[in-house]
Amino acid sequence: MKNIVFEHVDKAYDKNVIVKDLNMEIKEGERLILLGPSGCGKSTTLRMIAGLEKLTKGSLFMDGRLVNDVPCGERGVSMVFQNYALFPHMTVRNNIIYGLKAHRMEQKEIKARLKDVVEMLDLKGLEDRKPKDLSGGQRQRVALARAVVKRSAYFLLDEPLSNLDAQLRLRARKELVKIHETYGQTMIYVTHDQIEAMTVGQRIALMHEGKMQMLDTPSNVYNRPANVFTARFIGSPSMNIVESSYIKGTLVIGRQSIRLPGMWCALAKQNPSGRLYFGIRPEHMVLSGKPEDNAIAATVKYVEDYGNRYGVYVEADGMELIAVSEGNIPAPGQKVYIIPDFERIHLFDRVSQISLGYPEQIKAANAPYIVQPEEKTGKGGQNHGFVNQYQYV
Structure with missing residues (x-):
């Protein structure tokens, strides 16, 4: 299963604890939103999944495998950053296919994948331009295309729409949902924008001061807040x-x-x-x-x-x-x-x-309501509860 499981994970820089005792399962193929105010630990959590940050304590499983010490390039992830991180000297085409060429994929497959993402993200006609010749919305779509073309099992996005205006954000949200419905990756999306969280996510993990506050559907987070x-x-x-x-x-x-x-x-x-x-x-x-x-x-x-x-x-x-x-x-x-x-x-x-x-x-x-985490035991990502951080028992 292409799921992700956190077991009692901490992340600290010296005495500053950023993420505290995180227990969570991200289901295979779902769109999970990491939501919360600045400094809550959501981007750090995403970077731990990507392998860009080492865990201070606890265990992280991906597809049933302990990945605490597995390098970023061996985790099967693709990532979109807030600042897009495009190569300024490369054309749109070469930015998109750079990772595929680095992995020595066959030219025929590269061309097929490039054609698919260019059409999906409305980049046709821009293939030979460089990032400086593109608008903010076009750069954002190139960054998405570069991540999507890899067809990785895990699709990670760190506030990818924060630099866009309101109309472009609306369009981009629809594109993200379309991408997920097409490829079915396990998508983890970081944002501080509750509208993005409610419209894009199938579940929302709300964080505050490094702790999970609630993990549930957008409807339940809005209508049945845990705290x-x-x-x-x-x-x-x-x-x-x-x-x-x-x-x-x-x-x-x-x-x-x-x-x-x-x-x-x-x-x-x-x-x-x-x-x-x-x-x-x-x-x-x-x-x-x-x-x-x-x-x-x-x-x-x-x-x-x-x-x-x-x-x-x-x-x-x-x-x-x-x-x-x-x-x-x-x-x-x-x-x-x-x-x-x-x-x-x-x-x-x-x-x-x-x-x-x-x-x-x-x-x-027919029983009192008690809020408590439900934890099922298991190793290597098997049979972990954390499907709903708040249980009614």
Whole structure:
């Protein structure tokens, strides 16, 4: 299997630990996104796969083989860098086929592969130009072509679209998905852009300060965040997170309280202290101009115009929240009432910052929700769990 398995991997430079106890399986043939803010360890993780960085601790398996000491050229990887790294003195054609010629591939096969990638990435007519004669988008496509033409089992991309404008990024994302669907490589893609992660990835590995925060599908990362960091990082505008306390069926927020539906109470009761974070996405609450049952009173501070919708910032008992609305926009200073969609709220433990879970998961499993890594034992990449970093048990 052309999978990749990290077992208790650390990467440190002197006393500065960049990646901490990483346990993860990247499945054969999937598009996995390494997502997170600058300095979280995502590029370092990619470079360990490529063989450009040595592990400080732990084991890395590729296709069932321990590769800790295997050189980069023997790992079967192709890589696209953020700065494209094209040879300035070579033509587009020679940049693309350089690796194939270095491996002494037959000329007939080189020509066939070159023809395929030139057509796929719309580079026809540019073969004899040099990088200085190309636009940023064209250089990016040449870098992709150079990696794709190798047809390696592992396709690694380190923020390859960060130098492109919005329209070119949109087009390039489609090209990347098309490339993967054509060749089916195991693709690992590093980005700090959550839109790229959500649209390109089949699974997202979200990292922060060298630690894995969540590993799951884009839908679950957005709708069922495992912890406060995930909830805040994913989504624009980000999720509202406010301190609250659970007391006898109600959630106290500031000096106000709202009644929780029964299944949410069952979850909240599992937190002995009752000290929680209440989370709600801006698009999952409604603003009303008149008092409503089970609503939170607030005052409008200011309004942002997004073109097709508005972001309404409000203050409730000293806490700032934002709601997204498409019409009937209140004016600054106006009193409003926030009505949460109780099917889409989130509750987190205030100490651990881990999600308490969701009612439908309790119904499905008929058991409490506990977040914990599931680890299956095995050697050489065989039978490793880590398919979903967060399990409902």
